Amino acid sequence: MPAAMAGGTGGAGGGGGRALDCRSFWKAGAFESASAPSREFHDALVAGDFDRARVHPKFLHTNATSHKWAFGAIAELLDNAVDEICNGATFIKVDKSVNLKDNSTMLVFQDDGGGMDPEGVRRCMSLGFSTKKSKKTIGQYGNGFKTSTMRLGADAIVFTRANRGSNVTLSIGLLSYTFLRRTMKDDIVVPMLDFKIQDGHIVPLVYGSQGDWDSSLKIILEWSPFSSKEELLQQFKDIVSHGTKDILLRDQDKASGGVTKAQKEIVQQHISHRLRFSLRAYTSILYLKKFENFQIILRGKPVEQIRIADELKFKKLVTYKPQVAHDSQVVSVKVDVGFAKEAPVLGIFGMNVYHKNRLIMPFWKVLQEGSSRGRSVVGVLEANFIEPAHDKQDFERTPLFIRLEAKLRQIILDYWKEKCHLIGYQPVDPQLRSQYKAALKDSGNPGPKSQQKASTSRRTGGHTSNLLPETYDDTEVIGLTANGSGSRVRSFGQAQENSMEPVGLDENSVDIGSEGALDPYIMEKLSEENIGLFTRREELRQRDTQLRQTVGELEQQLAETKKKCAQLADDLRIRKSQQQQQPPYI
Ligand SMILES: Nc1ncnc2c1ncn2[C@@H]1O[C@H](COP(=O)(O)OP(=O)(O)OP(=O)(O)O)[C@@H](O)[C@H]1O
Ligand SMILES: [Mg+2]
Numbered sequence: 001m002p003a004a005m006a007g008g009t010g011g012a013g014g015g016g017g018r019a020l021d022c023r024s025f026w027k028a029g030a031f032e033s034a035s036a037p038s039r040e041f042h043d044a045l046v047a048g049d050f051d052r053a054r055v056h057p058k059f060l061h062t063n064a065t066s067h068k069w070a071f072g073a074i075a076e077l078l079d080n081a082v083d084e085i086c087n088g089a090t091f092i093k094v095d096k097s098v099n100l101k102d103n104s105t106m107l108v109f110q111d112d113g114g115g116m117d118p119e120g121v122r123r124c125m126s127l128g129f130s131t132k133k134s135k136k137t138i139g140q141y142g143n144g145f146k147t148s149t150m151r152l153g154a155d156a157i158v159f160t161r162a163n164r165g166s167n168v169t170l171s172i173g174l175l176s177y178t179f180l181r182r183t184m185k186d187d188i189v190v191p192m193l194d195f196k197i198q199d200g201h202i203v204p205l206v207y208g209s210q211g212d213w214d215s216s217l218k219i220i221l222e223w224s225p226f227s228s229k230e231e232l233l234q235q236f237k238d239i240v241s242h243g244t245k246d247i248l249l250r251d252q253d254k255a256s257g258g259v260t261k262a263q264k265e266i267v268q269q270h271i272s273h274r275l276r277f278s279l280r281a282y283t284s285i286l287y288l289k290k291f292e293n294f295q296i297i298l299r300g301k302p303v304e305q306i307r308i309a310d311e312l313k314f315k316k317l318v319t320y321k322p323q324v325a326h327d328s329q330v331v332s333v334k335v336d337v338g339f340a341k342e343a344p345v346l347g348i349f350g351m352n353v354y355h356k357n358r359l360i361m362p363f364w365k366v367l368q369e370g371s372s373r374g375r376s377v378v379g380v381l382e383a384n385f386i387e388p389a390h391d392k393q394d395f396e397r398t399p400l401f402i403r404l405e406a407k408l409r410q411i412i413l414d415y416w417k418e419k420c421h422l423i424g425y426q427p428v429d430p431q432l433r434s435q436y437k438a439a440l441k442d443s444g445n446p447g448p449k450s451q452q453k454a455s456t457s458r459r460t461g462g463h464t465s466n467l468l469p470e471t472y473d474d475t476e477v478i479g480l481t482a483n484g485s486g487s488r489v490r491s492f493g494q495a496q497e498n499s500m501e502p503v504g505l506d507e508n509s510v511d512i513g514s515e516g517a518l519d520p521y522i523m524e525k526l527s528e529e530n531i532g533l534f535t536r537r538e539e540l541r542q543r544d545t546q547l548r549q550t551v552g553e554l555e556q557q558l559a560e561t562k563k564k565c566a567q568l569a570d571d572l573r574i575r576k577s578q579q580q581q582q583p584p585y586i
Helices: 041-046 058-064 070-082 118-125 144-152 177-182 210-223 229-234 261-267 279-285 399-423 430-443 449-459 520-581
Strands: 091-099 104-111 155-164 167-176 192-198 201-205 243-249 295-298 312-321 333-340 350-355 358-364 377-382 469-473 486-492
Touching: 058 144, 058 177, 070 091, 070 104, 070 144, 070 243, 070 279, 070 358, 118 144, 118 155, 118 167, 118 192, 144 167, 144 243, 155 177, 167 177, 167 210, 177 210, 192 210, 210 229, 279 295, 279 358, 312 377, 312 399, 333 399, 377 399
Parallel strands: 091 295, 243 486, 312 469, 350 377
Antiparallel strands: 091 104, 104 243, 104 486, 155 167, 155 243, 155 486, 167 192, 192 201, 312 333, 333 377, 350 358
């Protein structure tokens, strides 16, 4: 093992300055303590260096699998750039690139945020250390970078440039599962290199010994896509003032998936389907508020943000007051609820739950599938009073969350009861139902008042015109109590087993436009037809009931007749036998 890989003494022998030679992944953020050795376990025992737990590289894999969905992992890297808006970030670019060493595909994420200084990049590489203290940031757990990069590829290299006062630093960190596994490491080692700009020149920043620095360089050159120090430094060329570039190595075979015929068909469908395979579709709804001065750029093309709430018709605003703990601030959650604009043709439904501006649960089906109630009802809310799970694809299943689920169910059902006739369903309310039927009868065609009202709303857009505020109290529904720098990352190397899905960066698969939307006139026609069909269905149901009644009565008559018949047959048989027993009259 090269000296620098041992890394144990480097931190302490840092030549006066603060030791930053923390190449052990697990304690990259522990700057104050002497950096620990990554000698063989036996050596550690002999040396009495037994004062810390070790983190096996397999732990990286364990963490990587916390992201079941590749897009969920990508979102973590987007979040890190979005969290840099407060430090001046104006974009995050996501691109494919090629590893010239073996022609494999790489994913590149680059932002122009504040970047990371040598200390920051070590925090970034540490598990569970987050620099984010603000209540507004999406990041909070200190894991997103590690879990997502290891989910997307087996190896990641970070290039980051930071301006802190008059200090301009460039740092490189390599988190390589391939390197750790192939060299049979039993501890996680993250080689890092730092430079500073001095008098216009790039000068190495050596915190440990020169030997450690050279060794880190050697490992990075051996296990990254870059073959020389100059090639590494080239990566900073497009990080002009500050920012971060993450490069993730991918499995080329799986990455080149493209768009299948079946996928293309789905592309025509609603965003609730497309977001599962189109990164552009997913990122278009990933953040609740539209950015003022920030763009997500996928393969050179900015993502057009979509506010799901703006896409709803017959929209209603419901205010929900969850019973949070007594000492916390009273929160009030606004839930936008409405019909998907394609309703009733498309029956998609579900709640989109955001947390601190970030989509956690897209089109969450709080109602059971299969029932027509709630069909096409879509909702949007920002639930900051509950905590997301670590993969930010779900929420912690706390009593508060369960109460929210029950409340959302109620909101959907109430909405359905009030408005389902507007998309052609029979009203649930009996009074409304008889009015509706009378209207249908009077007009002699499927164009009753309620329908005309619906049509008008549709023509005028039907979005804000139907906004009706309403307040719900959080009653006990189910009996539970409530309680000038920047960076760039690259991913490269073999993807972890079963970890790569086509990310859908292909332009065709990622576009979201209005072409999927139906012409309002056709929608209107379809709705009219739908109402006609429902009326017909109701008539047929009644006839069906009558017929069943008749069949029942006839079956009863038949049974009685059969009984009589049997009795007669018995009588006849008895008489016949009596006749046979009497002597013949001569
Ligand atoms: N693109 C970036 N620009 C600047 N700093 C970054 C960037 N990405 C990561 N960091 C730094 O690395 C740290 C760790 O990032 P990571 O995503 O692992 O955790 P987090 O964002 O703090 O929390 P979470 O696990 O909730 O995402 C961050 O707190 C931040 O200081
Ligand atoms: Mg993060």
